[in-house]
Amino acid sequence: MVTQVEEAPTAGAGTAHQCLAYEGKGGFDEAAAEYLAAGEARGERTVLIRRDVAWAQYGRDGNFDPCEPLAAYEHAVRDARADGYEGVCVVADVSLFVATQSQRRTFARYEHLVDRFIRRGGGLAGLCAFDATVVGEDGLAHLDALHPHHPPGHAPFHIHAADHPVDLVASGELDLAGRATLVEVLDALAPDASTDELAIDAAAVHFVDHRSLVMIEEFAEHHGLTVLLRHTTDLVRRMIDLLDLRRVRAEVRA
């Protein structure tokens, strides 16, 4: 049974990074075929990576390096374009990379890096497929949170990469229920050392509690930067002020 099937990408390569949680091989095959057919229709080279192949190639007995598959995708896009394709459309079953919390943390970093590559016009469309029976509900929530929101989601909020002028886009509700997820997501979002301000478009964030703001403050403190919440509410600005947060700034929506 497929518990979450995304709309096939329609805006072309460079805009699509999606998450699929499936139960059973049939669910995976059906969603993968649909996703790849859409990529083919856009003129992209299509790639299907089943779980054993993905694990054999990058798993390395659990010593997964997030930069390695990213470099491979960059190379694949260059090759595809040289061969006349618009880009690469890939479906990868990555269930075995996230079987434990430790693996999931490493893989979440990869998710963010590849998301950033895709959002910034890398020429890649990707569907990350997770076997729900392997990953579990908590794991799905953490991984889902790093992808754009498509209901019915597993996470109460989503944070994904974006083009200039913001670095990230956030949506949903940030409160106690998503605290553990936010810890893992922030861990995955570690910016480049040269970044002194991380801008997050918060226009689609419907609610933030004080614990989440404090966690973002601690994230900013840890990385020596400030976090700018753009298009947020006056209430959030006032919360930042009342909590005396020094590294989180608010830009209130009109």
Place this chain on the structure above:
Amino acid sequence: MTATALRHEALFYDDVDVVAEEIAAIAAAELADDAAVLLCTPPVITETVRTLVGDGDARFVTMDVADRYGRPIDAMGLLWRTTTNLLRDGAPRVHSIGEIAFTGGVADAAWMWYEAAVSRVLRDLPLVAVCLYDTTSSPEVLAMAHETHAVTPCGSVSPLFPSTHDDGNCGYHAPVLAFPARHPAARLDALTSAAEARAVLAAVAADAGDVPAEVLDRAHLVVTELTANALLHGGGSASLAVWTDGGFITVRVDDRGPGIADAFATLRPPGHIDHGRGLWLTHHTASALSVGPRPGGGTRAVAVVD
């Protein structure tokens, strides 16, 4: 003079001119010693001090009495924020001088609680907090001043009786906020998430039809923070009741945990503590808040948002 921790003093006076001159002398000495001065006194005193001390020093801050002493949480917020900002700007200490306008009404109990709280929640700040008391104030107010401050007479005024100040609670508590004596518009007895509480609130507001969006946004924050506290510290579940009336919202969140031991929890500023910031935020965000024992055990929080 040096100050590494709070000194909370009451200064009794019976002559406005005399006390103004004394405050001016204190302010001038503190400013000469690079300390900052925060003055929030009746206009007649403030103007005299300003004339004697001058207006040019950025470390000499005056504040309108009505702005500072609107509610205890606002007074605590302004005192804490102004003090910490002046310290960040390099002042070695802050000398705050203020006068609460006790009226003899029901609000006095809240201000007495505030005075007791200052001694407890700001105790680690290099702050001299001087509270002025006109000796014609009510006996209850003067007795409270003796209990919650070290006492300094002014001019010819002598302490009315020895100070019993001990920096402790002194038995002063926040007034308990009443909730409407009618059935709530919604009630949920087994809350397991703050999102559930927000959904209940949104449904009630939609039914009422006259709750402004800004009020509902603040009520969502208030109910979220109170529910989260109940879930984390109150045994893992909570019960919620909601009333609306004329565009404002009253919420009651109960838990069956061990109860709240800190009588000043809702006046405790953030910054130097790892927890409790939710109550500080909630107290500022709600129009009124009380958090105390629940009859039968646990904690009961009542908040009004309008």
